[in-house]
Amino acid sequence: MIPYRDENETLRTPVVTLAIIATNVIVWLLVQGAGTPIALARSVCNLGLIAGELTGRIAPGTAFPLGPGLACLTDEGHAFSHLFTSMFLHGSWMHLIGNMWFFWIFGNNIEDSMSRPRFVVFYLLSGLAAAAAQIVSNPASVAPMIGASGAISGVMGAYLVLYPKVRVYTLVPLGFFLTSIALPAWSMLLYWMALQVISGLVSLSGNSMGGVAFFAHIGGFVAGVVLIKLFAKSRDVRAHDSRRWTPRRVGWR
Numbered sequence: 360m361i362p363y364r365d366e367n368e369t370l371r372t373p374v375v376t377l378a379i380i381a382t383n384v385i386v387w388l389l390v391q392g393a394g395t396p397i398a399l400a401r402s403v404c405n406l407g408l409i410a411g412e413l414t415g416r417i418a419p420g421t422a423f424p425l426g427p428g429l430a431c432l433t434d435e436g437h438a439f440s441h442l443f444t445s446m447f448l449h450g451s452w453m454h455l456i457g458n459m460w461f462f463w464i465f466g467n468n469i470e471d472s473m474s475r476p477r478f479v480v481f482y483l484l485s486g487l488a489a490a491a492a493q494i495v496s497n498p499a500s501v502a503p504m505i506g507a508s509g510a511i512s513g514v515m516g517a518y519l520v521l522y523p524k525v526r527v528y529t530l531v532p533l534g535f536f537l538t539s540i541a542l543p544a545w546s547m548l549l550y551w552m553a554l555q556v557i558s559g560l561v562s563l564s565g566n567s568m569g570g571v572a573f574f575a576h577i578g579g580f581v582a583g584v585v586l587i588k589l590f591a592k593s594r595d596v597r598a599h600d601s602r603r604w605t606p607r608r609v610g611w612r
Contacts, residue, residue: 360529360547362464363539367525370598373467375478380459383507386447387455394451396426404431407503408445408490413437416499423501431503446486448505458507464527465518466511468599472521472591481590485513485582492578496559502570509575512555516583519548521596552580 390406392398403425411417412433419435449455470478489509494500523545531538559573 406444486510488582489575489579493575496574509579512579513583516580517587
C-alpha cells in the first residue's frame with residue numbers, strides 16, 4: 360500500500376518537517392553527490408553507522424564491499440557521531456524519495472501535536488532507538504546502516520497512537536490495475552509494522568532481505584508509540600478532527 364494523503368489538516372506550517380526534508384535532500388545532493396558512485400560510497404563508509412565498529416565486535420580494517428572496485432574499511436574506535444549522521448544519508452533516489460514521502464504524510468501532523476523543539480528531539484530519539492534496535496539484532500554487523508526510515512518509523516508509531524481513525528488514502532496494485540482506497544490509519548500502519556516484524560524474523564534466519572534494516576524500523580516504531588505520550592500536548596491533539604472512520608472507495612485508476 361502506497362499512501363498519498365490523509366484527512367488530517369495541519370494547523371500551522373510544519374517548519375521542522377520541511378527543514379528535515381530539506382536537510383536530507385541537501386545532504387543527498389552535496390555530500391552524497393546525488394548518488395554518484397564515489398561520493399555515495401565515501402559518504403556511506405565515512406558517515407554511515409557500522410554496528411560492529413561501534414560495539415568493537417569487528418577488527419579494524421575489516422572490508423565491506425560497496426560496489427565494483429569499492430570497499431569500506433572499518434576504523435578503530437567508536438564513531439558515536441555516526442548514530443546521528445547516518446539518519447540523513449540515503450542509498451538511492453528512490454530510497455530518499457520514499458522516506459521523505461512517508462515523512463511528509465505523517466510528520467506534519469505529529470509536529471502539530473507538540474512544540475517544534477520537542478519535535479526535533481522526538482525525531483532524533485526515535486532515530487537513536489531505531490539504531491539501537493538494529494545494533495542489538497546484529498552487534499557484529501560490518502554493513503553500514505543509513506537512512507531516515509528508523510526515525511520516520513517513530514513518527515508513524517506516534518501517528519498510530521494519536522490519530523488511529525483518520526482516513527489515509529492509499530494506492531493498492533491489483534494485478535494490472537491500480538486502485539485508490541481510503542483506510543483508517545491504524546489498519547495501514549499495523550499492516551506495515553507486521554511486514555517489518557515478519558521480514559525481520561526471516562532476516563534472522565540468515566536469508567538475504569536486500570539489506571533493509573527491519574529491526575531499525577521496529578525499534579523506531581515502538582519508540583514512537585512509547586515516547587509520543589511524553590511529547591504530545593493534549594490540547595494540540597484535540598484540535599485535530601480525528602473523525603470516525605467509515606469506508607470510502609476513491610476509484611479505479
